[in-house]
Amino acid sequence: MALTLPKTETRPVVGRGVVLVLALACGVAVGNVYFPQAISPSIASGLGVSPDAAALVVTATQFGYAAGIFLLVPLGDRVPHRRLVVTLLALAGAGLLAAGAAPGVPPLAAASAFVGAVTVVAPILGPMAAGLVEPDRRGVTSGILLGGSIGGMLLSRTLGGFAGEWLGWRAPYLAMAALTLGSALVLARVLPRTRPSSRERYPALLAASLRLLRTEPELRRSCLYQAAIFGGFSAAWTGVALLLTGPAYGLTTRSVGLLALVNAATMFCTPVAGRLADRHGPGPVNRLSMVAVVASALVLAIGTAGGAIGLAGLVAGFLVLDVAMQSGMVANQVRIYALRDSERSRLNTAYMTCAYLGGSAGSWLGAQAFGRFGWYGVCGLVAGLAVLVLGKAVRSSGGSQWRDGSRGV
Incomplete structure (x- = not known):
């Protein structure tokens, strides 16, 4: 059974400086998942393999990350946070060094899957940080950490692409290994000592996420909201790559990376959310985020015009979509972190797993929609998913309550 410890032992209050350090660590960890996307062509040319073979490295990293969320994030309730986070970062650094020295695609893919699995520090630090600050600071703290993750996603792809082009594909792996190991050293000194909130055995921890989904309606609500909105988000980014590299624009895949830079604004918006x-x-x-997603789909539809007008529509539409998706994620995390103090990591495991399943399905649906109906089909999919959950959110707004308060949601 879960063991809830006294507040003085589980909730030491930390300042903004420590929260910012945690946000930087989240950025480094998340960057390990996304920088291979930018250097896949460099891997193909450097190892003399086809682009499809090199893409297996990206797939392996993301598969490992999904597996790590389910298998390792629940340990945040069972293992002292400092020991767990520092160990995972050290293992990720070692895996990155192994990947940078890999002689071919099979060992590189294996090392990448390992890195993905053990670099799940951000989903662990989020619930941990919620227990290190006062309840009325949980939302802004989640926003700051999410902003750090977004920054890591952006900068890792951008800098990884430049480093891979100038210095070869191994350079980004070695650079990220240095950053990851450096983060481990910093967190070993900065993280306060905490005690586990549970003494359950590992199999029970894994089963707890499914149990929580069954017993906590507010968790199911957050999972549904994020799966739908993140699914639309993933569909849009899958479709826009096909749009920009197709006959309407005739651009290269580098243009997709440049378009992704509009996400930078989200780093400043999530703390506000x-x-x-x-x-x-x-x-x-x-609800506001869902309405904004619908609006973003209408603006994104301008992208079919092509030329400068179409590009302006895509930039504006993705800016609104990204801010809306990430703001909704902050709101969902505030909701689930208020449910059970002793099971935050397991709550986050269920939530993140559902979110990534929704994103994976959205990517597939986005490709199908673009193939059958073009960019309008993708925009319709994004709007439709948002309208689906918006209707549920409006119907539920009158009766539901926070578990730790009396505000309606």
Whole structure:
């Protein structure tokens, strides 16, 4: 059974400086998942393999990350946070060094899957940080950490692409290994000592995520919201790569990476979303985010015009879509972190697993929609998923309550 420890032992209050350090660590860890996307062509040319074979490295990293979320994130409730986080970062650094020295695609893919599995530090630090700050700071803290993750995603792809082009594909792996190991050293000194909130055996920890999905309606609500919105988000990014490299624009895949830079604004918006969720509850932030996703789909549809007008529509539409998706994620995390103090990591495991399943399905649906209906089909899919959950959110807004308060959501 879960063991809830006294508040003085499980919730030491930390300052903004420590939260910012945690955000940087999240950025480094998340960057390990995304930088291979930018250097896949360099891997293909450097190892003398086809682009499809090199793409297996990206797939292996993402598969490992999904497996790590399910298998390792629940340990955040069972193992002291400092020991767990530092160990995972050290293992990720070692895996990156092995990947940078790999002689071919099979060992590189194996090392990449290992790195993906053990670099799940961000989903562990999120619930941990929620227990290190006062309840009325959880939203803004989640926003700051999410902003760090977004920054890592952006900078790793951008800098990884430049480093891979100038210095070869091994350079980004070695650079990320240095950053990851450096983060482990910093967190070994910065993270406060915490005690586990549970003494359950490992199989029970894994089963707990499924149990929580069954017993916690607010968790199911957050999972549904994020799976749908993240599914639309993934569908849009899958479809836009086909749009930009197709006859309407005739651009290279590098243009997709440049378009991704609009995500930078999200780093500054997520803390604001967190403050709104702290002040008004997660429900209003969710509903506003869903409305913004529908609006973004309408703006993204301008992309069919091509030329400067179409590009302007894509930039504006993706800016709104990214801010809306990430703001909704902050609201959902505020909701689930308020459910059970002693099981935050397992709650986050269920939530993140559902979110990534929705994103994976959205990527597939986005490709299918583009193939059959073009860019309009993708925009319709994004809007349709948002309308689906918006209707549920509006119907639920009158009766549901926070578990740790009385605000309606």
